[in-house]
Amino acid sequence: MSEYKDRLRSVLDDVERIIEYEHDMVKPFLGDLFNLLFWKDYRAGYVDIDTRYELIGLIDCYTKRKSGDDEWYVFDDLDHVYSVINKVRSMIGIKEDLPK
Secondary structure: OHHHHHHHHHHHHHHHHHHHOOOOOHHHHHHHHHHHHHEOOOOOEOOOHHHHHHHHHHHHHEEEEEEOOEEEEEEOOHHHHHHHHHHHHHHOOOOOOOOO
């Protein structure tokens, strides 16, 4: 499980670096990424289109916080994030519980 947590942390760190640039292409980039990850072809996918947009929408839940000189990003509604991620994991056949 530690290897999984390390890989997940690495992915989240990469996403955080992308978001820190606050670039206009973040959502289109994530859309293309999720399309590659979860779509078999242009007609049929592992997850439906609504779920892909739910995944992309999670970027709006990841907001910048500031306290003094410190700045960081955090998910506002972690329960919502976990519900979307668990839904996708179930759709693509991952049976293990999501680490919290």
